[in-house]
Amino acid sequence: MTTTKRAHVHDRYGWRAWLGGFFSSSIGLKWLMALTGIGLLLYLVAHLIGNLKIFFGVDPVTGAYEIDLYSEALRTLGGHLVPKGSVLLLFRIGLSLMFIIHIGSAVALTRRNLAARGKGRYDATRHYAAANYASRTMRMSGTIVLLFVLFHVADLTLGYANPDFVYGAVHDNMVASLSRPIVALFYMAANVALAFHIYHGAWSLFQSIGTVNPKYNSLRRYFAVSFAAFILLGNLSIPLAIWTGWVS
Amino acid sequence: MNLSLKIWRQASPDAPGGFKTYEARNVSPEASFLEMLDELNERLNSEGEEPIAFDHDCREGICGMCGVMINGNPHGPQDGTATCQLHMRKFSDGDSITIEPWRATALPVIRDLVVDRTAFDRIIEAGGYISVNTGAAPDANIIAIPKEAAEASMDAASCIGCAACVAACPNSAANLFAAAKISHLSLLPQGQPERWSRVVAMVETMEEYFGSCTNHGECETACPKNISIDFIAMMNRDFIKAQFKNFVRIGQ
Numbered sequence: 001m002t003t004t005k006r007a008h009v010h011d012r013y014g015w016r017a018w019l020g021g022f023f024s025s026s027i028g029l030k031w032l033m034a035l036t037g038i039g040l041l042l043y044l045v046a047h048l049i050g051n052l053k054i055f056f057g058v059d060p061v062t063g064a065y066e067i068d069l070y071s072e073a074l075r076t077l078g079g080h081l082v083p084k085g086s087v088l089l090l091f092r093i094g095l096s097l098m099f100i101i102h103i104g105s106a107v108a109l110t111r112r113n114l115a116a117r118g119k120g121r122y123d124a125t126r127h128y129a130a131a132n133y134a135s136r137t138m139r140m141s142g143t144i145v146l147l148f149v150l151f152h153v154a155d156l157t158l159g160y161a162n163p164d165f166v167y168g169a170v171h172d173n174m175v176a177s178l179s180r181p182i183v184a185l186f187y188m189a190a191n192v193a194l195a196f197h198i199y200h201g202a203w204s205l206f207q208s209i210g211t212v213n214p215k216y217n218s219l220r221r222y223f224a225v226s227f228a229a230f231i232l233l234g235n236l237s238i239p240l241a242i243w244t245g246w247v248s
Numbered sequence: 249m250n251l252s253l254k255i256w257r258q259a260s261p262d263a264p265g266g267f268k269t270y271e272a273r274n275v276s277p278e279a280s281f282l283e284m285l286d287e288l289n290e291r292l293n294s295e296g297e298e299p300i301a302f303d304h305d306c307r308e309g310i311c312g313m314c315g316v317m318i319n320g321n322p323h324g325p326q327d328g329t330a331t332c333q334l335h336m337r338k339f340s341d342g343d344s345i346t347i348e349p350w351r352a353t354a355l356p357v358i359r360d361l362v363v364d365r366t367a368f369d370r371i372i373e374a375g376g377y378i379s380v381n382t383g384a385a386p387d388a389n390i391i392a393i394p395k396e397a398a399e400a401s402m403d404a405a406s407c408i409g410c411a412a413c414v415a416a417c418p419n420s421a422a423n424l425f426a427a428a429k430i431s432h433l434s435l436l437p438q439g440q441p442e443r444w445s446r447v448v449a450m451v452e453t454m455e456e457y458f459g460s461c462t463n464h465g466e467c468e469t470a471c472p473k474n475i476s477i478d479f480i481a482m483m484n485r486d487f488i489k490a491q492f493k494n495f496v497r498i499g500q
Binding site: 109 | 325459
């Protein structure tokens with residue numbers, strides 16, 4: 001046998017050796033991606049349920065928009081036990097950390113995978129039998145979602161990307177932003193990318209955390225499809241409703 | 249039947265390689281894929297050209313030596329067989345077939361279609377064995393093993409180490425190979441004493457050479473033994489459990 005030197009895909013030194021090197025190993029990074037993925041999926045559900053309040057119109061008692069009351073409730077989570085907005089701040093820090101860990105792990109894994117694959121390419125077209133469009137475009141759909149999230153925060157949380165932004169007036173801000181056709185289109189396109197991302201992610205995470213059972217494996221695909229469809233239809237309904245003038 | 253073969257030729261590991269096209273005449277549909285290459289090599293020999301180097305040994309799908317990328321399919325278009333078990337009746341007259349070696353940083357080409365799979369040996373060396381003292385040979389069936397565990401272990405043990413999983417993987421990951429070699433021991437009572445050190449050692453060695461799993465599932469379809477990616481999930485589960493088990497074990 002020849003003794004061909006190989007480039008190491010990754011080495012364990014410095015901080016990478018912490019905790020037995022678990023979080024620097026590819027399997028550990030996939031665990032992190034799966035766990036943060038679960039957190040982000042749960043957040044998506046909570047976010048969607050909250051946003052659907054836009055369809056509830058005006059609260060008859062206070063005369064304020066239901067969704068404005070929802071945002072007020074988020075800021076006053078914890079009541080008088082904690083300073084106003086502190087629970088929301090903790091949620092935001094946690095959410096940002098999940099994003100950073102999820103993306104950081106993806107970047108580290110991608111670099112290793114490219115190194116492992118090397119320069120050699122097959123000349124014949126590979127016949128992918130199991131990999132699907134969603135699984136092969138996770139990096140692309142993930143990047144689109146990241147760009148969207150940055151715009152979304154600038155648009156409806158901070159107000160930089162929305163000239164008519166008024167702090168606390170959630171209903172008016174959403175209508176002002178999504179009445180711009182180009183913004184509404186961007187929101188819808190990004191949500192299609194998100195649905196593709198979930199289609200693979202919500203199936204794949206069970207594999208990464210080792211929760212599989214031959215008897216129930218087929219259910220995971222149904223779960224991923226219904227999760228992606230629920231988030232997609234819910235998230236599409238809002239820009240569509242505003243764009244078509246149903247909600248104004 | 250007559251075929252046009254586009255084959256990767258590379259004289260040595262460091263030499264630049266390239267494709268060369270050969271015409272194969274009067275190929276019998278009964279011939280296996282490797283027999284077809286043998287016939288071509290006979291002709292190349294008689295014409296004074298260097299024959300095409302390819303790995304092979306048992307030619308009945310149990311040794312894991314053979315394996316090439318055939319028209320973008322590891323081990324060819326047939327499901328659940330190695331290259332040697334593929335017959336030319338799967339192709340039709342006039343087909344052009346592209347034959348390439350496995351491609352991955354950890355599987356460098358030695359010559360033509362032969363790749364160096366030493367990285368697999370390194371993974372096995374890290375823990376793919378049982379080294380506890382077992383004493384004299386026990387009586388048959390004295391260790392009770394649940395049927396499900398025995399069956400699953402046999403499924404994993406059917407891995408022949410051909411590296412089609414790495415070749416098929418868009419990330420050049422060897423997770424299916426490592427998972428099979430870890431699981432066939434971790435499912436049996438004899439594999440328990442070293443279970444938690446084995447999974448860590450083998451995974452760490454695997455990651456020195458190969459990419460990571462993104463759950464495409466390509467390896468499972470490429471595998472000539474149809475080994476399930478459920479074993480990869482089992483390895484992922486054992487790997488995190490091992491972090492705790494080993495922590496406790498080292499403290500004892």
